[in-house]
Amino acid sequence: MSAAASLVAAEGLTRDYRLPRVGVLGARPRLRALDGVSFAMSPGRSFGVVGESGSGKSTLARLVMALERPSGGTVRFNGEDLFALSPDALRARRRFFQMVFQDPNGSLDPRRRIEWIVAEPLDVAEPDLPQADRRARVADMLAAVGLPEDAAQRFPHELSGGQRQRIALARALVTAPALIVADEPVSALDVSVQAQVLNLMMQLQETRAVTYLFISHNLAVVEHVADEVAVMYRGRIVEQGPAVELLARPAHPYTQALVDAVPDLAAAGTRRRRTVLRDGGEPVPGGCPFAPRCPRAEARCRSEDPALRAIAPGRRAACHFA
Amino acid sequence: MTLLAVEGLTISLPTPGGPLRVVRDASFALERRQTLGIVGESGSGKSMTALAIIGLLPAGATAAGRVMLDGEDLLMASEERLCALRGNRIAMIFQEPMTSLNPVHRVGDQVAEGLILHRGLDRAAALAEAARLLDRVGIAQAGARLRAYPHELSGGQRQRVMIALALACRPDLLIADEPTSALDVTVQAQIIELLRGLIDDFGMALLLISHDLAVVGEIADRVMVMYAGAVAEEGPTAALYAVRAHPYTQGLFGALPDRLARKGRRLAAIPGTVPLANELPPGCPFHGRCPKAAPICRETPPPWASHAADHRARCYFPGAAR
Amino acid sequence: MSLGPGFGWHRYPALIAGAAVTLVLVTLAAVSLAWTPYPVTELVIARRLQGPSAAHWLGTDQFGRDVLSMLMAGSRNSIAVGFVAVGIGLTLGVALGMLAAARRGLIDEAVMRLGDFTFAFPAVLSAIMITAIAGPGAINAIIAIGIFNIPVFARLARGAALQVWSRDFILAARAAGKSTFRITLEHVLPNVAGLLVVQATIQFALAILAEASLAYLGLGTQPPNPSWGKMLNEAQTFMSRAPLLAVFPGLAIAVAVLGINLLGDGLRDLIDPKLRRARA
Numbered sequence: 001m002s003a004a005a006s007l008v009a010a011e012g013l014t015r016d017y018r019l020p021r022v023g024v025l026g027a028r029p030r031l032r033a034l035d036g037v038s039f040a041m042s043p044g045r046s047f048g049v050v051g052e053s054g055s056g057k058s059t060l061a062r063l064v065m066a067l068e069r070p071s072g073g074t075v076r077f078n079g080e081d082l083f084a085l086s087p088d089a090l091r092a093r094r095r096f097f098q099m100v101f102q103d104p105n106g107s108l109d110p111r112r113r114i115e116w117i118v119a120e121p122l123d124v125a126e127p128d129l130p131q132a133d134r135r136a137r138v139a140d141m142l143a144a145v146g147l148p149e150d151a152a153q154r155f156p157h158e159l160s161g162g163q164r165q166r167i168a169l170a171r172a173l174v175t176a177p178a179l180i181v182a183d184e185p186v187s188a189l190d191v192s193v194q195a196q197v198l199n200l201m202m203q204l205q206e207t208r209a210v211t212y213l214f215i216s217h218n219l220a221v222v223e224h225v226a227d228e229v230a231v232m233y234r235g236r237i238v239e240q241g242p243a244v245e246l247l248a249r250p251a252h253p254y255t256q257a258l259v260d261a262v263p264d265l266a267a268a269g270t271r272r273r274r275t276v277l278r279d280g281g282e283p284v285p286g287g288c289p290f291a292p293r294c295p296r297a298e299a300r301c302r303s304e305d306p307a308l309r310a311i312a313p314g315r316r317a318a319c320h321f322a
Numbered sequence: 323m324t325l326l327a328v329e330g331l332t333i334s335l336p337t338p339g340g341p342l343r344v345v346r347d348a349s350f351a352l353e354r355r356q357t358l359g360i361v362g363e364s365g366s367g368k369s370m371t372a373l374a375i376i377g378l379l380p381a382g383a384t385a386a387g388r389v390m391l392d393g394e395d396l397l398m399a400s401e402e403r404l405c406a407l408r409g410n411r412i413a414m415i416f417q418e419p420m421t422s423l424n425p426v427h428r429v430g431d432q433v434a435e436g437l438i439l440h441r442g443l444d445r446a447a448a449l450a451e452a453a454r455l456l457d458r459v460g461i462a463q464a465g466a467r468l469r470a471y472p473h474e475l476s477g478g479q480r481q482r483v484m485i486a487l488a489l490a491c492r493p494d495l496l497i498a499d500e501p502t503s504a505l506d507v508t509v510q511a512q513i514i515e516l517l518r519g520l521i522d523d524f525g526m527a528l529l530l531i532s533h534d535l536a537v538v539g540e541i542a543d544r545v546m547v548m549y550a551g552a553v554a555e556e557g558p559t560a561a562l563y564a565v566r567a568h569p570y571t572q573g574l575f576g577a578l579p580d581r582l583a584r585k586g587r588r589l590a591a592i593p594g595t596v597p598l599a600n601e602l603p604p605g606c607p608f609h610g611r612c613p614k615a616a617p618i619c620r621e622t623p624p625p626w627a628s629h630a631a632d633h634r635a636r637c638y639f640p641g642a643a644r
Numbered sequence: 645m646s647l648g649p650g651f652g653w654h655r656y657p658a659l660i661a662g663a664a665v666t667l668v669l670v671t672l673a674a675v676s677l678a679w680t681p682y683p684v685t686e687l688v689i690a691r692r693l694q695g696p697s698a699a700h701w702l703g704t705d706q707f708g709r710d711v712l713s714m715l716m717a718g719s720r721n722s723i724a725v726g727f728v729a730v731g732i733g734l735t736l737g738v739a740l741g742m743l744a745a746a747r748r749g750l751i752d753e754a755v756m757r758l759g760d761f762t763f764a765f766p767a768v769l770s771a772i773m774i775t776a777i778a779g780p781g782a783i784n785a786i787i788a789i790g791i792f793n794i795p796v797f798a799r800l801a802r803g804a805a806l807q808v809w810s811r812d813f814i815l816a817a818r819a820a821g822k823s824t825f826r827i828t829l830e831h832v833l834p835n836v837a838g839l840l841v842v843q844a845t846i847q848f849a850l851a852i853l854a855e856a857s858l859a860y861l862g863l864g865t866q867p868p869n870p871s872w873g874k875m876l877n878e879a880q881t882f883m884s885r886a887p888l889l890a891v892f893p894g895l896a897i898a899v900a901v902l903g904i905n906l907l908g909d910g911l912r913d914l915i916d917p918k919l920r921r922a923r924a
């Protein structure tokens with residue numbers, strides 16, 4: 001896929017955080033949350049990012065949303081480098097990429113009515129919109145996410161968790177964005193409600209042609225939603241490829257372990273034995289970051305860091321043995 | 323003899339609008355060396371059931387029915403008697419291992435505390451036993467880790483410490499409330515393996531509470547599905563997962579994105595939301611969301627229907643899924 | 645539920661009681677501008693230290709002044725001290741706290757260290773310093789107390805605002821392109837308002853008491869102007885001969901503080917949508 005045809009193209013994204021000082025006069029150590037991540041997203045499709053806590057997937061979401069500046073690298077949206085834009089120009093672009101968060105309790109201001117919350121992105125995107133038109137847009141969005149019209153005058157705490165996540169979707173869609181970054185959008189929801197929200201997201205994708213950057217720790221959810229999947233480990237993409245293929249035949253030992261760790265419903269009650277990934281120590285600098293936990297690690301893995309390389313058409317993996 | 327027998331357990335919480343029955347007429351039994359999984363969404367009453375067994379219901383809550391541990395009714399027991407049982411014969415672990423451990427005490431002292439309190443060991447002997455326990459739950463260099471503070475451990479290690487703490491006095495019954503829900507998938511797999519091994523070694527009974535059908539299926543011998551405060555279905559794990567006699571059980575499985583639910587296919591979401599305890603409809607609590615609901619479901623709560631000798635569902639129209 | 649038609653005032657007993665007490669106080673203070681039963685500057689030694697009677701409902705003080713008239717006139721000073729001092733602290737303190745929370749970094753450090761510096765001096769001591777420089781008087785006392793209130797509110801506002809800033813709805817507002825200033829006005833302030841209102845009522849009570857201390861030291865309200873704090877302090881001397889003399893200003897302060905606190909609690913409940921529904 002060429003960079004020109006992609007909606008989002010990230011190139012060498014790196015993000016360091018400075019940790020609190022060690023001791024009173026000690027240095028402030030750096031934590032590399034994201035380490036040279038590159039990928040491209042095709043319009044109208046879903047790009048899934050899988051990883052465990054600390055893998056850098058939420059940092060990636062914030063960088064793509066230009067809510068933080070990277071320590072290195074670029075994010076191009078429709079070919080434009082977001083971090084090269086002036087603050088005003090960036091603000092004007094924001095209507096084209098919106099975000100949905102994990103916790104629907106925390107992502108809606110408890111002091112505001114639903115109408116205000118859903119219309120908030122319009123405050124900046126279309127400040128001159130007459131009040132009546134705003135109302136109509138909110139009503140449209142509520143209908144689109146399957147909520148009754150009278151929800152507009154309610155407060156967030158008067159709605160259930162699933163309804164609140166629908167509100168978050170309505171807010172994200174109100175400016176008709178091209179991209180929605182969804183960071184664990186269904187993880188806080190009950191199973192039955194999770195299915196409702198996933199169905200809604202897929203229906204909205206069909207009717208409104210939005211592109212999703214879908215971030216989750218849940219492999220089954222990502223496999224269900226995403227066309228393309230990137231697996232992250234310690235701030236890097238370790239494997240990437242078409243969702244179905246990648247999860248059916250994982251090439252990287254970490255992806256294999258992730259897939260194997262998912263409990264299998266079909267084997268319920270049989271006490272199936274499986275390989276369990278051990279905890280490892282800190283990786284050796286210059287070696288593969290996964291080596292300390294890897295069941296296949298050899299001497300070479302501790303001395304030579306494998307690059308993310310093409311292993312088959314459309315598939316990449318960062319492993320010497322892939 | 324049955325270790326734990328719960329009969330007609332009904333729990334009411336006080337609210338300004340009058341008592342709220344959050345668990346209604348729950349009955350089940352648990353043998354030694356057996357694992358019973360309680361599955362349900364939020365508001366199903368699964369956690370309240372656990373708290374009633376260990377005598378830690380919130381202030382003002384009342385429990386009716388019987389909770390018999392080796393023939394002794396725990397609901398009738400004095401607070402003093404419950405204190406002697408808690409941490410000794412009954413132990414509990416919770417979802418969030420960070421908040422369940424005291425951040426200002428070393429983990430060794432926290433594990434040793436129960437040994438000193440309930441088994442009368444002196445400090446040195448208790449610490450030695452604590453080291454053995456930490457080693458048993460898979461903490462590397464357990465002797466050195468005794469002196470660690472909770473924040474120095476990873477989430478998975480903290481949950482291991484919690485388990486060691488619960489096992490310290492070799493309880494007959496271990497209650498685990500969402501023990502892996504806050505953990506990464508690979509760590510979750512480790513903890514599941516650990517719990518399985520411990521049941522075999524220690525010969526205790528495990529009451530596992532989770533919203534996650536897959537996790538429960540990995541460990542439990544028997545499964546009880548709860549909905550809106552009442553038991554919907556109960557049976558051996560393999561049979562229940564295969565048959566799915568209650569329409570709610572069928573709905574829960576259908577809502578799960580799994581390997582068979584391909585991209586683009588809609589998930590079979592259960593419509594609507596769980597009714598609040600103060601808005602429970604008469605008749606079957608699930609009838610508002612049930613595809614099989616008939617007039618009788620709206621009037622009278624359904625009786626138990628047996629699918630097999632040890633497998634029953636509370637439904638007028640039980641049947642195998644698919 | 646909305647604030648529209650059918651708004652149930654009966655659900656807010658604290659708000660009603662607090663508002664009623666505050667209204668009575670303000671009314672008394674206003675009336676005293678035009679009329680008091682006796683002139684407060686009228687000294688009649690012959691009728692000093694009398695108990696309550698038909699002529700003097702609350703008795704007279706050591707100079708024979710009418711206590712009821714003194715209380716009415718004194719309420720002006722006490723209420724003015726409370727409102728103005730809290731107003732200064734609230735306005736500047738909240739502005740600084742919001743700025744610190746929104747900008748973090750060096751500005752945050754500077755604001756907080758400045759607060760520590762102010763905190764290092766006891767309120768009365770800093771008031772003495774200010775009045776020593778600017779001269780004694782009610783206005784300077786008010787300013788001194790107000791300055792001491794700034795770091796109190798700055799700290800509280802900053803802490804609460806930092807919590808709000810960490811919530812996801814702030815991230816959503818930033819993703820929508822809203823400026824820091826606008827987010828502070830539209831999201832942060834409304835979410836910390838309840839806390840600030842409650843703290844303001846506490847500081848109001850403390851300000852009345854601080855004014856009393858200053859007046860006692862001769863640095864606050866100057867004679868012959870009365871204030872509740874001054875009356876309370878002067879009455880100490882006559883505790884054994886005329887205990888009621890201390891009881892009435894003490895009671896006035898207690899009722900005022902209670903009324904303002906109730907008003908604050910009521911307002912907090914009123915502006916919190918969650919509590920509003922919980923009571924519905």
